[in-house]
Amino acid sequence: MAIFSVYVVNKAGGLIYQLDHYAPRADTEKTFSFPLDLVLRPHDERVVVAFGQRDGIRVGHAVLAINGAEVNGRFTADGKDVLEFLGNPANYPVSIRFGRHRLSSNEKLMLASMFHSLFAIGSQLSPEVGSSGIEMLETDTFKLHCFQTLTGTPGLGCWLSIAGAVTELSRPNTSVTVAPGIKFVVLADPRQAGIDSLLRKIYEIYSDFALKNPFYSLEMPIRCELFDQNLKLALEVAEKAGPFGPGS
Secondary structure (H helix, E strand, C coil), rough: EEEEEEEEEEECCCCEEEECCCCCCCEEEEECCCCCCCCCCEEECCCEEECCCCCCCCCCCCEEEEEEHHHHHHHCCCCEEEHHHCCHHHHCCCEEEECCCCCCHHHHHHHHHHHHHHHHHHHHHHCCCCCCCCCCCECCCCCCEECCCCCCCCCCCEEEEEECEEEEECCCEEEEECCCCCCEEEEEEECCHHHHHHHHHHHHHHHHHHHCCCCCCCCCCCCCCHHHHHHHHHHHHHHHHHCCCCCC
16 A cells, blocks of 8 residues: 655645655566567657557556666657657667656646646535535546645634644634645555545644745745655655554
């Protein structure tokens, strides 16, 4: 079981924090003779498999390396076009490593914005008033879990005490206002337990180490070392022990 990544999306749909905690390796490297029995096509500045599947290589997998050298998008390590290189019989036999491409920063920003829109659509499609929106999306390889902070009229929201205890719609003597509508998203193995507790733990960490940081501005990217450290520790605890107990 594993927790793959964490996203924090502000109320405008902007990605303000992202952490890749664990990325399962599903790369496949094979030696091919000419002609190549896979159909490759350029797609989004990379070369991907468009047709043909074999030995763990799937449609959509990208060319990651040729003869042990990492490719740079559509070009080999020495600057040659990947498709031209693989179209030349003189370069065979050739070893090619295929796998899922790593998301770029721009792709992560785009996906966060798309999920923000889907979340809003999900809330509007609900037959009941006051829907919480999308809380979980499930696939065969991962689950997406989402926790959104409370929304409401100006001056009404969630308050967290310095001790970290969450009290909805109440105002302790010593408190910090949490910006409404922040989404905390966790991608995890479908068998991973304790994600609901983890999401609320991340919420507390955000309050303690981002909002209470005098140099942090609301809705802006989170660049706080203590936030990073405590988030990584929380993910490790969740993977090993599951739900968080009181005072954890």
